Amino acid sequence: MxxxxxxxxxxxxxxxxxxxxxxxxxxxxxxxxxxxxxxxxxxxxxxxxxxxxxxxxxxxxxxxxxxxxxxxxxxxxxxxxxxxxxxxxxxxxxxxxxxxxxxxxxxxxxxxxxxxxxxxxxxxxxxxxxxxxxxxxxxxxxxAVSVPTRIIEFVGDSITAGYKSSKEALTAYGWLTGEKLGAAHTEIARPSVCLYPSSDGCIGMRDRYFKTGLDTSTPDWDFSRYQVSDVVINLGTNDKGHNVSGAQFQTAYVTLLQRIRAKYPNATISAMEIFKKWYVTETKAAVAARNNAGDTRVRYVSTEGWIDPATDTADGTHPNDAGHQKIAARLAAVLG
Missing domain, CATH: 2.60.120.260 (Galactose-binding domain-like)
Known part of the structure; x- marks a missing residue:
């Protein structure tokens, strides 16, 4: 990917x-x-x-x-x-x-x-x-118009950004999930990003998430502008291709969860199992580490059986419109 x-x-x-x-x-x-x-x-x-x-x-x-x-x-x-x-x-x-x-x-x-x-x-x-x-x-x-009070932030790579879907962000699972729940929503996502900042140049969301945009020249984001109700993370698909080890991935995930909690004290943070089923053990361990540290509002979300790569993706990795719709239906039920 x-x-x-x-x-x-x-x-x-x-x-x-x-x-x-x-x-x-x-x-x-x-x-x-x-x-x-x-x-x-x-x-x-x-x-x-x-x-x-x-x-x-x-x-x-x-x-x-x-x-x-x-x-x-x-x-x-x-x-x-x-x-x-x-x-x-x-x-x-x-x-x-x-x-x-x-x-x-x-x-x-x-x-x-x-x-x-x-x-x-x-x-x-x-x-x-x-x-x-x-x-x-x-x-x-x-x-002035009436607006939702619930805000959901989706953090990820090209899958979350909607790459290969018909209208990209507008037909991506994050956008669709927010709409289903009547919530405000945004995707802090871009193609070709990793969780861990790899030595061969893959941009790591562990650190870059805290910028206004992908480019390092953009300002640090001012988290006082709004507080989200939920953060949904779907990262790891690119890390595999950049030879990020399990230990590196797990440590980076714990760090990201800690940093997000510092910015959003009251948000529910959901760590999704990536659809390739890579880094499952490490993702679960990162969630458990935060739970054991007293953060009970961090949870692991299994995505087993949510989509069929043969029919619900454009290329075996990136969901098509139907795939994003299936993901959104499952995720909306989890977020409630």
């Missing part, structure tokens, strides 16, 4: 859920700019520039409620994206740039919700990643 991750710039996604970003004090509420406090962001967003927000990792998104009959997206440069207004279906836009009209047919007057997710390619957003806000009708404005 060592899929080459084109670590291009990370991109935008604008979809329904929860406010996860501390907005700048000067936010002009209602104007549709990135710092508009009515816009709800979920996932790890780099907000250092008030006029251009940049999401990190996979599946970052936000929701925009608005009045009026049209909505346009301010896009700096060419990008592929999916957009959804109110209860309609996802519409695909390819290679769009500048002011992108998402409502060629006017909407009825009233209050609406915009959801947009930028298309990914091997875990990297496909095109320019900078979100510069929306343009509304004259006299229209954004409005």
């Amino acid at each position: 060592d899929t080459r991750s084109r670590v291009a710039t990370l991109a935008v996604a604008v979809v329904a859920v929860v406010s996860t970003v501390v907005q700048p004090a000067a936010a002009a509420t209602g104007d549709g700019s990135p710092s508009d406090s009515n816009i709800r962001y979920f996932g790890r967003w780099d907000t250092r520039s008030a006029g251009a927000y940049v999401p990190g990792w996979t599946g970052a998104y936000a929701v925009i409620g608005f009045t009026g009959t049209t909505v346009k997206l301010r896009q700096r440069s060419s990008v592929d994206l999916y957009a959804k207004v109110d209860g309609g279906g996802w519409v695909s836009y390819k290679g769009v740039a500048g002011t992108v009209n998402l409502t060629p047919s006017r909407l009825p007057s009233g209050t609406h919700t915009l959801r947009v997710a930028y298309r990914q390619d091997a875990g990297s957003y496909h095109g320019d990643e900078v979100f510069q806000g929306v343009v509304l009708d004259s006299g229209a404005h954004t409005v």
